[in-house]
Amino acid sequence: MHVVSEESTIVIVGDWNIAIFTPDWISGRLTESQEIEVQIPIGSLGQPPRLGFDALFLRVLPDRLVLAPKDDRSGALAQLERVSTKVLEDLDHTPVRAVGVNFCFLEENPTEQLLGAFRLADQDYLSDQGAALETTTIKRKLIIQEKILNLTVERGNRGSVTILMNFHKNVTSSLEAADFLRGATEGLRVLAATLIEHAYGHTVE
Numbered sequence: 001m002h003v004v005s006e007e008s009t010i011v012i013v014g015d016w017n018i019a020i021f022t023p024d025w026i027s028g029r030l031t032e033s034q035e036i037e038v039q040i041p042i043g044s045l046g047q048p049p050r051l052g053f054d055a056l057f058l059r060v061l062p063d064r065l066v067l068a069p070k071d072d073r074s075g076a077l078a079q080l081e082r083v084s085t086k087v088l089e090d091l092d093h094t095p096v097r098a099v100g101v102n103f104c105f106l107e108e109n110p111t112e113q114l115l116g117a118f119r120l121a122d123q124d125y126l127s128d129q130g131a132a133l134e135t136t137t138i139k140r141k142l143i144i145q146e147k148i149l150n151l152t153v154e155r156g157n158r159g160s161v162t163i164l165m166n167f168h169k170n171v172t173s174s175l176e177a178a179d180f181l182r183g184a185t186e187g188l189r190v191l192a193a194t195l196i197e198h199a200y201g202h203t204v205e
Contacts, residue, residue, distance in 0.1 A: 001202040005072040007104035007164075010084045010185070012065040012177060014096035018048055021060045026053060029090060030083050055079050081185040088178035098170050099177040101185055103192045105163040105204060110155075113201035118155050133157060145191065163200075165192045 023036035030053070037052030051058045055076040059066045067084055069076035088096065107114065118136045126133075134157050142149040150166040167188050171177045193204040 001105050001107040001163075001196060002205045003072055004104040004106050004162075005069045005076070007068075007102070008077075009066055009068045009100075009102045010080050010181070011067075011100045011102065012084060012088065012096060013063060013098040013100075014065075014094050014174070016060055016062060016065060016094060018060050018062065020091070021051065021058070023051070026051060026058070030058075030086055056083060058083070077185050077189060081181055081183075085178045085181050088174040088181070092174045094174050096171055096174040096177045098168065099180055100169070101167045101181070101188050103165045103189065105165075105192075105196060107161045107163075107202055108159075110159070110161045111201040114161055115155075117153055117200070144195075147188075163196060165195075 023038065026036050027034050033053050035053070039050040039052065039057075041047045041049070048060055051060075052070065055070055055073055056079055057068050057070060059068075065084075065087065067080045069080060084099075088094075117138060120136070123133075135154060137152060137154040140151045142151055148168040150164075150168055152162075152164040152166075154162045154164075156162075169177070169180045171180065196202050196204055
């Protein structure tokens with residue numbers, strides 16, 4: 001099972017001032033690089049650009065920040081954490097309501113152990129009625145190690161399985177969000193991989 005890097009993100013929900021996040025501001029605070037990539041969405045009128053620097057992309061929306069790695073290179077997760085924490089500390093006046101650390105995993109050849117999660121009580125009846133299965137999605141909200149985990153496991157009609165893990169924290173300030181993130185993301189990645197190995201019989205590559 002491998003990580004889908006572009007869907008493995010840190011999301012910070014709050015009231016963000018898009019105008020603050022200029023290339024000059026980013027290069028002076030969030031990175032030592034002077035090369036800030038600005039990508040304008042095609043066909044999405046009014047959407048803010050995606051800003052790229054170092055190993056990550058940053059998208060600033062009025063109600064959230066989304067930080068995503070450019071690829072699966074080593075150290076990208078640590079940089080997401082560092083930049084997220086820096087933004088929260090520098091813009092500590094910003095109202096922040098929640099923070100999420102998200103991991104996405106894809107398996108093209110699922111084990112029987114993983115497929116067993118989709119053997120639901122009604123599937124034989126639905127098949128007998130001629131229903132064609134397109135997707136099966138299982139969603140759970142869990143408390144694990146005192147953390148909220150929103151877990152989604154989805155099987156498509158071609159047999160592949162996607163697992164989405166959202167480690168969520170409701171907060172009342174940007175500094176509380178920074179405290180949640182600081183030093184936490186690698187441990188959350190290990191926890192996610194451990195859950196997949198023991199619950200579904202797959203090793204995360």
